[in-house]
Each structure stands twice: as C-alpha cells, then as structure tokens.
Amino acid sequence: MNKIAMLGAHSPSPVPSEIFAFVSLLCISVVVLLIQRYYLPLRTTPAYLLVPIFFALWLPASMVLLVPIDLASSVMADDTAARGIWLLPGALKVSWRITYWLTFALTWFILPILAEYSDSGYREPKAKFLDSLHANAQYYLIVFGSGAVGLIYVLISYGHFSESLKSTVMALAYCWGLILAIYLMGHGLVSIPRRLFRDANISGRLRRIQIHAPSVYEKMDDAEMDLEDLELQIGELSRRKGGSVTFFQDWIEELVDMTNLPEAQPMRTRLVRGSGNATALPNVITEKYLADLTRRLVRAKHARSRYLSEWNRLLEDAVKTQAILDSAASKKLDLGNPSPQAGLWDRYTVLTPYTRYLLHYHLVPYFRLALAGLLSLASVCIVWSECVKGLLPSLSVIRYSVVHHNLGANGQGQVGFAGQAIAAFWMLYMCAAALISITEVKVWRGRALVRRNTAHESAFWYASQVARLSVPLTYNFMTFLGSGLYENTVFYKFLGQLINLTPLGEWFDYLFPAFxxxxxxxxxxxxxxxxxxxFGFGLDALEDDEDGVTNEASFYGTGSWREGRDLIERELNGTSAAIRSRRADVASQNDGAPSRGGPVLKIPRSSTTRSAGGGPSTPLGTSPTAGGRHLANTSARRVGGSSSRAARGPVTLDDEGDDENFFEALGHRFKNTIDTLDTPEWLQNMKKPKWMGGGDDSGSSSRGGGNSSDVRRWFGGGNGNGGGRIRL
Structure with missing residues (x-):
C-alpha cells in the first residue's frame, strides 16, 4: 500500500493540460465568432442560423486540438513529462463521442434541413419546414438506400448484428467524406503554393487581375439584369387587381418592399430596365408561385451583392497592385485613405511611404516565395505519405516529423509538445487545402461567401462541407503515423476499428488515398x-492554362488582358459606373423616388505616387490629360493604354510584347505614326505632273477625289474605254 501511495504521489496531474485545453477551446471559440462576423451580420442574423454554424465550425476546429492530445496520451511510457499536453482516457472518450456525433448530426440532418428552410420562399414556418423536407427527400432517399446496401454487405461479411448498424453508418459516412476530401485536398495542395508563387510577381498579379476583370464585370451585369427582370415581374404583379391576387395582397406588398419600387407612384415601373426576357405572369396566382418568386428574388439579390463585392475587391486589388508597381520609380508608396470597410491593420499603420515601399515591393514578394517553397515541400510530403502508408508505412515523412521522442516501454515513440504542434500544423494545412478548393469550385445555385452579406443557404452549405470533411481528414492524418501508434489512441478505438470492421473498409482506407x-x-x-x-466540357473553376491564368475569361467572348485593363480604367474614371447608375435611376429622377437599395458600388481611391523625376504620377485609370487637351487616339488597340503607359514610369507591363513579334510591333507603331501625321501645306498644293493625270485642267479634280488619278487608267480602266475592266 505504501508503494502504491508513493507511486501516486509522484504521478503527474492532468490539471495543467486541462487548463491549456480549456484556454485553447476559448481561443478557438473567439476565432470562430470572428469568422462568423466577417461573413454574417451578427445582430440581424437569426439565432437558428448562428448557433448551428458556430458548432459546425467549432467542432472541426476542436479536432485539431484533440488529435495531438490523443496521440500524446495514448503511448504510456516512463517519461510522462515528454508527452506534452495529455488528458485521461475517460475525458478523451467523452470528448470524441460528443464531437463526432454532433458533427454527424449537423452534417447529415440539421444543416441540410435548415439550409432548405432558409432558402424556402414560403412565409409560415410550418410551410417552410415542409418545403425543406420535400426538397431533401431525394437526398435522404439516396443516403438511406446506400446505407441499406452497406448494411446487407456488413451482415454477410461480419455475421453479427450487434455492431453492424452503427459501423455501417459510420463507415459509409467516412468513405463518402474521404472521397470528397482526397479530391479537394489534392487540388488545394497544388493551388495554394502555386498561387503564392504567382502573387510574388507583382506585374503578373496585375495581369491576372486584368484578365479576370471582364468575366466578373459581365457576371455583375447579368446579375443586375436578372434582378431587374424579377422586379419588373413583381411590379406587373402589384398592378393586378381582383381574382386570386386579393388572397395574397400582403405577400405581394412584402415583395414590393423587398424590391424598393418607387413609392410615389407604385403602379409604375422604371422606364429602362431589365433584359426584355421577363417571365409572363400566370393567370392564376398560387401560393407555390409566390414562394418560388420570393426564393428567386432573394437569390437574385444575393447574387447581385456577391458580384458587386467581387468587383469592388478586384478594383481595390488593381489599384493597390498598380500603386506598388509605380512605387519602384519614386521609392515611396502611398495607398491613400483606407476605406471604411478596411481592417484594423489597414486602417492604422505606423509605416512611412518609404518603409511601406520596402515592405510591399521587396519583403512581401520574398516572403511569399519562401512560404510557397515551404508549403510546396509540405504538399510533397503529404502526397508521398498518402502513397506509401499502405505498403511501406516506415517511409512516411509525416511520421518522423511528429514522432521524434525516445521509445517507451512498448517500443513505440512518444509525441511531445513539439510533435503536437507539428501535428496541428499538418492537420491545419490539409484542412485548408480542402476548404480552399471548395471556395474555388463553382457549385450549384451559385453559392459563395460574401463579406457581411452571405446568403443563409450558402452559409449552411459551406458549414456542412466543413463538418463533412473534418472527420475523414482527421483519421486520414492519424494513419500516417503507423499502426503501432494510432491503434492505441482513443479515436481509433471509437471510430477506426469500426471502419476496419470488414476487409473492404480496411483496403479502402489504405489504398484509396493513393488516388x-x-x-x-x-x-x-x-x-x-x-x-x-x-471534349468541350470541364471543371471551369479548377482549370488553369499553361501560363497559370484562369481560362474563365474565354467563356465570355472577352479579348485579352487589354480589355480588362481598359474596363478597370473606365470604371475608375466613373464611365462604366455612370452608365449603370443611369440605367438604375432613370425612373427615380422622373418619379421622385430613391433608387433601389442594396449594395452600392464603391470605387476605390487610386493613390497618387511620384515619378522618378519628382513630379506627380498619374494613378491607374486617370488620364494625364484630364482637364486639358485630349490625346489623339491613334489605334483601337491602344484605347486607354497609351496615356496610362506614359504616366506609369519605367516599371510597367509590356503591353505589346506578348501577342506579336518585333516586326509586327514595329509595323503597327510605324503605321500609327504615319496615320497621325498632318499633311504639310506645301504637299497639299503640289500639282501632279501630266504623266500622272495632273495639269491645270485635272488638278482640281485630282485633289477633289476624282477618278482621273485612278491607277486603273494606266491599263485602260477607270473612265476610259475599258468600262472599269483591267485590260491586259
């Protein structure tokens, strides 16, 4: 008894580790709340949306903390202090059960139902809930059908029923999530380092922004047109009296309020609006029709907000990137006054223009190159470990980076605090690679994350994808460390042994990640x-050409990066914005009513820098001859480009060098120079010699554009006897 008491007195206490885990969970909660605040307005968003999305993000983030703790707690060795942060097996088992089953319920039941509930156009909660169940019926039919087939297979291969149902449900959910996670993670492991490599080149980043500009602008115009078509349809509906419309008058008035039609004369719509392809109203207005109209209106408003936000961000990036390029001459960088939506780091800075130039022009590109190299090496290690973990697990690079402590009594290495930190980094990078790929994929219904204005259905969908990918990526990472280590963890005893219940599940877990x-x-x-x-089809959002530029612009009939450059310059000068504002406010001026509410296009302020000679340099999109004499437009190929090149200084993009060779460029410039030359007066008054059809009698006619100087006269054509034919 005394010996047992002495051993208990010297055994370490898990209280410091519990305090560390509790503080870490609080930090994760704060980060999740900040993410929610970035994409959703917390004050106006209903609680039924905020609470499920909070747990859908918080639970996967807590797995990044639980896995290193489970690894350090699983290997019981003499040197217990080397285990880092550890917890008792009972606390870990309860944590894993709560985390897994809450994530499972959110992924497969709660979030899909709430997503369709928020997307439903009905007014009453009961009708919205029934519509959500009806929309998810096909989804659940496929899920339950796959579960029934898997249950039959497990019963045949395993022969028992005690664990078959639970193991089938967990294994099928894991397999589907692993298929999606492996594909998305494989794309992200390449796209993240490559994006950092490309962004290190400032001129190349500006070129990609210009290439992307026409497609974004056209999408924004299309979204504006779709919204205007729906508003025309609602305006036509509000003018209808009698019949079935009387039963839904309050509903129609709510739709009119959502569109902000003119209040002075609500029966009139705007004069110049829409694409002219608005759907005709049915003869009988039903509840289902109004629900569908409401849903389409909400989606159209969010689509317009999405592309407006994307266009504003593109303009800001273009202005900032051009300012960084221009700062090479003056060695000073002035980004202008920050916008009201700017973050704390952008709003308050202690950097001078010179130190800001050093940071953005020299340090940031090298930092991106170094980070891209580090992440490229990490991507290679992850891909290598995925390929060799089934056949040669001892060659896994991730295993040696995490397990680098002394061997314990059971012959397995220990995971210390450094190994726990490295394991958390690996998991974060794998999750980031998969989640970034989700944001790049063009999904059905045009879902997107918009700052402070994300659609409710889109927020539910993205949260469900985060929850769906967390468990497969977590268990997939643990298999990198070797069976001798991860099979002793609490997470394997809870989930892993159920996945490996059948030979199919075991082989799938080891061989499929190699894909x-x-x-x-x-x-x-x-x-x-x-x-x-x-073949004429492909994944548009994931495809890149050989030069690393997204091919998305080619789908809209756009020309090249020059079109994007001119479009950005016209937008910054106010031309394009004025056209769109005039189209939206024609009736507002006539009716005396304010224009439609919603997101307003914000033109970023283009900062002015100084040229190498000390004079002011014109920013992107600002003509250096504004307020003075306009320069001659010598060629359609150089609209908006010549004045910009004259003001940008020595560090600019090569406007003519990519699409034509030296002789073509020289010929174009020579032709432009000759076309803009004014004919001297002495040459205009020069008379042609008689052998060229000149003389006193024909001089005036020759100068007036007559046919006497036609070269066909020399061969019997023109006004001669040839009748316009060339005589050989």
Missing amino acids: ILLPVCATLFGLYGKIKNI
Missing part, C-alpha cells in the same frame, strides 16, 4: 483545360 495523384496531376499539368479543349 490523390489524380487531382494533383490534373491541377499541376492543367488537365481540366485540356479536357475542355478536347
């Missing part, structure tokens, strides 16, 4: 673009 080479090679070598060129 990560497919998305990696497809993204690395531009396979999506090649498939589209051959």
Whole structure:
C-alpha cells in the first residue's frame, strides 16, 4: 500500500493540460465568432442560423486540438513529462463521442434541413419546414438506400448484428467524406503554393487581375439584369387587381418592399430596365408561385451583392497592385485613405511611404516565395505519405516529423509538445487545402461567401462541407503515423476499428488515398483545360492554362488582358459606373423616388505616387490629360493604354510584347505614326505632273477625289474605254 501511495504521489496531474485545453477551446471559440462576423451580420442574423454554424465550425476546429492530445496520451511510457499536453482516457472518450456525433448530426440532418428552410420562399414556418423536407427527400432517399446496401454487405461479411448498424453508418459516412476530401485536398495542395508563387510577381498579379476583370464585370451585369427582370415581374404583379391576387395582397406588398419600387407612384415601373426576357405572369396566382418568386428574388439579390463585392475587391486589388508597381520609380508608396470597410491593420499603420515601399515591393514578394517553397515541400510530403502508408508505412515523412521522442516501454515513440504542434500544423494545412478548393469550385445555385452579406443557404452549405470533411481528414492524418501508434489512441478505438470492421473498409482506407495523384496531376499539368479543349466540357473553376491564368475569361467572348485593363480604367474614371447608375435611376429622377437599395458600388481611391523625376504620377485609370487637351487616339488597340503607359514610369507591363513579334510591333507603331501625321501645306498644293493625270485642267479634280488619278487608267480602266475592266 505504501508503494502504491508513493507511486501516486509522484504521478503527474492532468490539471495543467486541462487548463491549456480549456484556454485553447476559448481561443478557438473567439476565432470562430470572428469568422462568423466577417461573413454574417451578427445582430440581424437569426439565432437558428448562428448557433448551428458556430458548432459546425467549432467542432472541426476542436479536432485539431484533440488529435495531438490523443496521440500524446495514448503511448504510456516512463517519461510522462515528454508527452506534452495529455488528458485521461475517460475525458478523451467523452470528448470524441460528443464531437463526432454532433458533427454527424449537423452534417447529415440539421444543416441540410435548415439550409432548405432558409432558402424556402414560403412565409409560415410550418410551410417552410415542409418545403425543406420535400426538397431533401431525394437526398435522404439516396443516403438511406446506400446505407441499406452497406448494411446487407456488413451482415454477410461480419455475421453479427450487434455492431453492424452503427459501423455501417459510420463507415459509409467516412468513405463518402474521404472521397470528397482526397479530391479537394489534392487540388488545394497544388493551388495554394502555386498561387503564392504567382502573387510574388507583382506585374503578373496585375495581369491576372486584368484578365479576370471582364468575366466578373459581365457576371455583375447579368446579375443586375436578372434582378431587374424579377422586379419588373413583381411590379406587373402589384398592378393586378381582383381574382386570386386579393388572397395574397400582403405577400405581394412584402415583395414590393423587398424590391424598393418607387413609392410615389407604385403602379409604375422604371422606364429602362431589365433584359426584355421577363417571365409572363400566370393567370392564376398560387401560393407555390409566390414562394418560388420570393426564393428567386432573394437569390437574385444575393447574387447581385456577391458580384458587386467581387468587383469592388478586384478594383481595390488593381489599384493597390498598380500603386506598388509605380512605387519602384519614386521609392515611396502611398495607398491613400483606407476605406471604411478596411481592417484594423489597414486602417492604422505606423509605416512611412518609404518603409511601406520596402515592405510591399521587396519583403512581401520574398516572403511569399519562401512560404510557397515551404508549403510546396509540405504538399510533397503529404502526397508521398498518402502513397506509401499502405505498403511501406516506415517511409512516411509525416511520421518522423511528429514522432521524434525516445521509445517507451512498448517500443513505440512518444509525441511531445513539439510533435503536437507539428501535428496541428499538418492537420491545419490539409484542412485548408480542402476548404480552399471548395471556395474555388463553382457549385450549384451559385453559392459563395460574401463579406457581411452571405446568403443563409450558402452559409449552411459551406458549414456542412466543413463538418463533412473534418472527420475523414482527421483519421486520414492519424494513419500516417503507423499502426503501432494510432491503434492505441482513443479515436481509433471509437471510430477506426469500426471502419476496419470488414476487409473492404480496411483496403479502402489504405489504398484509396493513393488516388490523390489524380487531382494533383490534373491541377499541376492543367488537365481540366485540356479536357475542355478536347471534349468541350470541364471543371471551369479548377482549370488553369499553361501560363497559370484562369481560362474563365474565354467563356465570355472577352479579348485579352487589354480589355480588362481598359474596363478597370473606365470604371475608375466613373464611365462604366455612370452608365449603370443611369440605367438604375432613370425612373427615380422622373418619379421622385430613391433608387433601389442594396449594395452600392464603391470605387476605390487610386493613390497618387511620384515619378522618378519628382513630379506627380498619374494613378491607374486617370488620364494625364484630364482637364486639358485630349490625346489623339491613334489605334483601337491602344484605347486607354497609351496615356496610362506614359504616366506609369519605367516599371510597367509590356503591353505589346506578348501577342506579336518585333516586326509586327514595329509595323503597327510605324503605321500609327504615319496615320497621325498632318499633311504639310506645301504637299497639299503640289500639282501632279501630266504623266500622272495632273495639269491645270485635272488638278482640281485630282485633289477633289476624282477618278482621273485612278491607277486603273494606266491599263485602260477607270473612265476610259475599258468600262472599269483591267485590260491586259
């Protein structure tokens, strides 16, 4: 008894580790709340949306904390202090059960139902709930059908029923999540380092912004047109009296309030609006029709807000990137006054223009290159570990980076605090690669994350994807460390042994991750673009051409980066914004009513820098001859470009060098110079010699554009006997 008491007195206490875990969970909660605040207005968002989304983000983030703690707590060795942060097995088991089953319920039941509930156009909660169940009926039919087939297979292969139902549900959910996670992670492992490499080149980043500008602008115009068509339809509906409309008068008035039609004369719509393809109203107005109209109106408003936000961000990036390029001459960088929506780091800075120039022009590009190299090495290690973990687990690089402590009594290495931190980094990078790929994929219904104005259905959908990918990525990471280590963890005893219940599940878990080479090679070598060129279809959002520029602009009939450059310059000068504002406010001026509310296009302020000679340099999109004499437009190829090049200083993009060779460029410039030359007066008054059809009698007619100087006269054509034919 005394010996047992002495051993208990010297055994370490988990209280410091519990305090550390509690503080870490509080930090994760704050980060999740900040993420929610960035994409959703917390004050106006209903609680039924904020609470599920909070747990859908918080639970996967807590897995990044639980896995390193479970790894350190699983290997019981003599040197207990080397285990880092550890907890008792009972606390870990309860934590894993709560985390897994809450994530499972959110992924497969709560979030899909709430997403369709928020997207439903009905007014009453009961009708919205029934519409959500009806919309998810096909989804649940496929899920339950797959579960029934899997249950039959497990009963045949395993022969018992005690664990078959639970293991089938957990294994099928894991397999589906692993398929999606491996594909998305493979794409992200290539796209993240490549994006950092490309952004390190400032001129290349500006070129990609200009290439992307026409497609974003056209999408914004299309979204504006779709919204205007729906408003025309609602305005026509509000003018209808009698019949079935009388039963839904309050509903129609709410729709009119959502569109902000003119209040002075609500029966009139705006004069110049829409695309002219508005859907005709049905003869009988039903509740289902109004629900569908409401849903389409809400989606159209969010689509317009999405592309307006994307266009504003593109303009800000273009102005900032151009200012960084221009600062190479003056060695000073002035980004102007920050916008009201700017963050704390952008709003308050202690940097001088010179130190800001050093930071953005020199330090940031090198930092991106260093980070891209580090993440590229990490991507190679993850792909290598995925390929060798089934056949040669001892060659896994991730295993040696995490398990680097002395061997314990059971012959397995220990995971200390450094190994726990490295394990958390690996998990964060794997999750980031998968989640960034989700944001790049063009999903059905045009879902997107918009700052402070994300649609409720989109927020539910993205949160469900985060919850769906967390468990497969967590268990997939643990398999990198070798069976001798992760099979002793609490998480394996809770989930892993159920996945490996049948030979199919065990082989699937070990061999399928090797297929990560497919998305990696497809993204690395531009396979999506090649498939589209051959077959005419492909994943548009994931395809890149050989130069690393997204091919999305080619789908809209856009010309090249020059079109995007001119479009950005016209927008910054106010031309394009004035056209769109005039189209939206024609009736507002006539009716005396304010224009439609909603997101307002914000033109970022283009900062002015100083040229190498000390004089002021004109920012992007500002003509250096504004307020003075306009320069001659010598060629349609150089609209908006010549004045910008004259003001940007020595560090600019090569406007003419990519699409034509030296002789073509020289010929174009020579032709432009000759076309703009004014004919001297002495040359205009010069008379032609008689052998060229000149003389006193024909001089005036020759100068007046007559046919006497036609070269066909020399061969019997023109006004001679040839009758207009060339005589040989």
